[in-house]
Amino acid sequence: MSDFGFHLAFWSLGAMTIGGASMILISRNLIHAVIWLVMSMLGVAGLYLTLSADFIAVVQVLIYVGAISVLMLFAIMLTPRAERDNSQNIKTAGPAGLVVLMVMIATMWVAIDTDWGAVREAALTEQARLIGESLIKHYILPFEIGAVLLTAALVGAIALARQDDEDAAIHAASLQAELEGEGAVDPVDVVDPPIAADASDSEASS
Amino acid sequence: MTIGIEHYLTLGALLFCIGFFIAWSKKNAIGVLIGVELMLNAVNLTLVAFSRFGSAEVALSTQVFVVFIIAVAAAEVAVGLALALVVYRNRQTISVDRTTLLRG
Numbered sequence: 001m002s003d004f005g006f007h008l009a010f011w012s013l014g015a016m017t018i019g020g021a022s023m024i025l026i027s028r029n030l031i032h033a034v035i036w037l038v039m040s041m042l043g044v045a046g047l048y049l050t051l052s053a054d055f056i057a058v059v060q061v062l063i064y065v066g067a068i069s070v071l072m073l074f075a076i077m078l079t080p081r082a083e084r085d086n087s088q089n090i091k092t093a094g095p096a097g098l099v100v101l102m103v104m105i106a107t108m109w110v111a112i113d114t115d116w117g118a119v120r121e122a123a124l125t126e127q128a129r130l131i132g133e134s135l136i137k138h139y140i141l142p143f144e145i146g147a148v149l150l151t152a153a154l155v156g157a158i159a160l161a162r163q164d165d166e167d168a169a170i171h172a173a174s175l176q177a178e179l180e181g182e183g184a185v186d187p188v189d190v191v192d193p194p195i196a197a198d199a200s201d202s203e204a205s206s
Numbered sequence: 207m208t209i210g211i212e213h214y215l216t217l218g219a220l221l222f223c224i225g226f227f228i229a230w231s232k233k234n235a236i237g238v239l240i241g242v243e244l245m246l247n248a249v250n251l252t253l254v255a256f257s258r259f260g261s262a263e264v265a266l267s268t269q270v271f272v273v274f275i276i277a278v279a280a281a282e283v284a285v286g287l288a289l290a291l292v293v294y295r296n297r298q299t300i301s302v303d304r305t306t307l308l309r310g
Contacts, residue, residue, distance in 0.1 A: 006209060010209045010213065017217065017221060018217070018220055018221065021221055021225065021244055024228060024237075024240060024244070025224060025227065030234055030236060037243065041247065044221075044250070044251055047251060048254055051257070052258060053254045053257060053258065055269070056250075056254055056273070059273065059276060060250075064243070067280065068243065068283050071283060071287055072236060072239070072240070072283070074287075075287040075290055076236060078291055079290065079291065079294040079300055086232065087233060088231040089231055089232070089233050089303060092230060092231050096231045099230075100230070103222075103223055104219060104220065104223040107222065108216055108219050108220075110215075111215035111216045112216060116211045120259060120261065124266065127269060131266070131269055131270055131273065134267075134270055135273075139270055142274060146277050150277060153281035153282075153284055154284055156285055157284040157285050157288035158288075160285070160288040160292050161287075161291045161292065
């Protein structure tokens with residue numbers, strides 16, 4: 001890769017990443033914040049490519065841009081009456097800003113001031129094969145634990161988010177009542193078919 | 207001037223600090239989760255930079271570590287958003303300031 005192209009890629013992708021993250025901080029609408037998060041994640045994926053980590057870049061696009069952002073948008077849509085605003089808490093923003101500023105100065109000092117030694121020129125090649133091999137050879141136990149963790153987390157998420165059948169019936173009934181402009185009704189009235197059939201019969205005869 | 211490891215580490219530190227501030231100061235629970243995601247991404251970026259520029263022995267293991275971090279982050283987001291849904295169902299809000307049931 002030519003030097004100029006590499007510079008251009010690094011600075012534009014870095015600006016994309018940091019700009020997206022800053023827009024999350026500024027934007028007032030939560031859905032806009034998720035869209036800016038997607039942009040920031042895409043910038044990070046591009047930075048992985050400039051570091052010649054192509055497998056990680058593809059995984060980043062698949063999981064963060066594809067899955068996690070859609071999950072967040074669904075969570076926002078499923079909480080319709082909650083606040084949409086994405087504003088900061090004024091009471092905690094002050095001390096948070098102070099601590100974050102100190103952390104930023106410390107980490108940047110370490111990053112710039114440390115002598116990181118000689119740069120290795122050759123990048124890793126055939127990463128997908130190497131990562132796959134080491135996952136099932138050297139890292140087999142963490143791999144299995146990760147599989148169990150993902151299964152447990154997803155089953156737990158479904159168990160938490162799932163409504164009970166009773167709750168769902170009452171919820172559907174109250175929603176139906178809201179649509180018809182009536183007050184709260186007993187769910188049995190809505191579910192029971194014979195009453196509705198009788199009503200239509202009586203209407204037809206009269 | 208060539209782009210070296212310092213540039214990537216500085217970028218990672220900046221991204222981490224923005225994510226830290228978002229996670230600390232946002233009112234909305236989903237906003238807090240977005241901040242945590244940004245912090246995890248900054249750590250991943252730092253690890254991949256070490257994988258590219260560090261010694262040859264750590265080049266592969268850091269990338270495997272990044273894969274594990276992404277898997278754990280996905281599990282964390284799934285459980286966190288399910289918890290936000292449950293809190294919303296019970297209290298009609300997901301503001302972290304107004305869910306004060308455990309406050310003494």
